Amino acid sequence: MATTSHAEGAVPPVFDARRVVEAIGSTQERLRTAAVVKDALSREDAIEPEHGWPSTFPVSWLRERLTLSPTEERVLWVLIAHELCPVSRRWIRDLNTEQIADPTLDAIRRVVYGVAPTIDAWRELSAEGALRRRGLIARTDGAADAPEHRQTFRVASRVLALAHGDAGLDPELATFAAFDDSEVGLEQLEAAAEFVRSSPR
Numbered sequence: 001m002a003t004t005s006h007a008e009g010a011v012p013p014v015f016d017a018r019r020v021v022e023a024i025g026s027t028q029e030r031l032r033t034a035a036v037v038k039d040a041l042s043r044e045d046a047i048e049p050e051h052g053w054p055s056t057f058p059v060s061w062l063r064e065r066l067t068l069s070p071t072e073e074r075v076l077w078v079l080i081a082h083e084l085c086p087v088s089r090r091w092i093r094d095l096n097t098e099q100i101a102d103p104t105l106d107a108i109r110r111v112v113y114g115v116a117p118t119i120d121a122w123r124e125l126s127a128e129g130a131l132r133r134r135g136l137i138a139r140t141d142g143a144a145d146a147p148e149h150r151q152t153f154r155v156a157s158r159v160l161a162l163a164h165g166d167a168g169l170d171p172e173l174a175t176f177a178a179f180d181d182s183e184v185g186l187e188q189l190e191a192a193a194e195f196v197r198s199s200p201r
Helices: 017-040 060-065 070-084 086-095 105-113 119-124 157-163 193-198
Strands: 002-005 137-139 153-155 177-180
Touching: 017 070, 017 086, 017 105, 060 070, 060 157, 070 086, 070 105, 070 119, 070 137, 070 153, 070 157, 086 105, 105 119
Parallel strands: 002 177
Antiparallel strands: 137 153
């Protein structure tokens, strides 16, 4: 069985449910504003990401370790709010232009990036963007030929687990990997040279 090692000198993860509630609350308010304002929403009005998350907070690992952009992080919070907050779900349904329960790509784009088309929205919400390529969000519509604006999405279960403070190993990895708390330096690991060069020290 393979083992994964925690970083040398790493601080144990800290979970505070109040921080998640606050983040969902700010997301909910932005969803409400977007649903009411609709076409008047501009790129400058688009919601900002949360600031001040401690580096030990599990859900913050996504931003730090995967180097997500602020808007990519906000996409995740919109989808987390959809899962955990009934009020947010209602606002998202109001933003959807179709009779669809899950958030559409169009609704996500307008809330996070604003009404005006932007290259960031096009790239980050595409199949080649980090969110979909790394499995952080997934389509739920199941229609390969669906127009872009009608595609629907959900947040990955692993991301939702981090939002709940679960810092354990992904269940999909648990059958062949385990955490190893022994201190192992990067120079002791066997890895492809290009991975070592791109890894943060």
